[in-house]
Amino acid sequence: MRTLYHFALHPASRQARIALAEKKLKVTESPVNPWQLDKGDWKEFEKVTPEGVPPTLIDVIPSGKVVITGARAICEYANDGSTRHPLLAEDIVERAEARRLADWMDQKFTQEVDALILHEKVEKSVAGLGSADTAVLREGRAALAQHLGYFCWLLDQRDWLAGRYFSLADIAVAAHISCLDFLGEINWRDWPTLKDWYQKVKSRPSMRPLLNDRVPGFRAPRHYTDLDF
Structure with missing residues (x-):
């Protein structure tokens, strides 16, 4: 097991x-x-x-x-481990693009957004390190807006983030976005293209356990669990 x-x-x-x-x-x-x-x-x-x-x-x-x-x-x-339910396309270019975007999230997005917003709002709260620094949050939110704009640009040209198929790229972006959405950090009215994509992702059975997460000391916004938000 x-x-x-x-x-x-x-x-x-x-x-x-x-x-x-x-x-x-x-x-x-x-x-x-x-x-x-x-x-x-x-x-x-x-x-x-x-x-x-x-x-x-x-x-x-x-x-x-x-x-x-x-x-x-x-x-x-x-x-x-299995050829069933592949998370990467057969096309080598699309596979490379999925890995590129996953690495983007692991490195660039983590350093420019998560290290600021999640640190200030989650890590400091859980560790008892005091209140969030508003200046740091502003910097993280400005970086977040740039990244969200980039994702919208990609989705204007593609069915999914890396191309024609749901992939590790969509998983990586959804994982980060869902944490920020849990904290109420995304105004979806400003990002309609990304919202359409995220609605599709949220509807997948793999996302249901995440939507049911409850974290002591935090309350997700009402739309967090809504598939038609």
């Missing part, structure tokens, strides 16, 4: 959760909180991963137990 250690408001963890669900793989989810290191679940988590950061997937295969750490490795592992 597979076990996935994850944190709810964590884009990397959400990527892994969506990818595993898209591949129809049975997984037991084990939530861990990176900012509460004294909790029992975290101590158990530290025993199985050297990185000490979610997401981490524990899989049992005929040759023994396998530990896969990190969103990118888990998503690729899930996709490579």
Whole structure:
């Protein structure tokens, strides 16, 4: 049986959760909180991963137990494990584009947006580090607007972010966007093209567990769980 250690408001963890669900793989989810290191679940988590950061997937295969750490490795592992429900197109150009956008989210988007907004609104709150810095939030929101504009530009030319098919690119962007949407950081009236795409993504069965997430100390906006928001 597979076990996935994850944190709810964590884009990397959400990527892994969506990818595993898209591949129809049975997984037991084990939530861990990176900012509460004294909790029992975290101590158990530290025993199985050297990185000490979610997401981490524990899989049992005929040759023994396998530990896969990190969103990118888990998503690729899930996709490579079966030809059913592929997360990458057969076309090599579209496959490369999907990986490029996934890397964009892992690196550029994380540094320019998540490291500011999620740090100020989530990490500081959970870790008890005080209130959010409004100047840092303004900087993160300005960067977010640039990224959202880029995604809209891509979607004006394509059915999905990387091309003709739903892929790891859509999973990566949805994971990050869903965290920000949970925090009420996206005014969807300003991004109708992206909204149409996100409505399609939200309607996929793989997204339902994320829409049901509840995080102590946070309340998602009313539209967060609405498929026709």
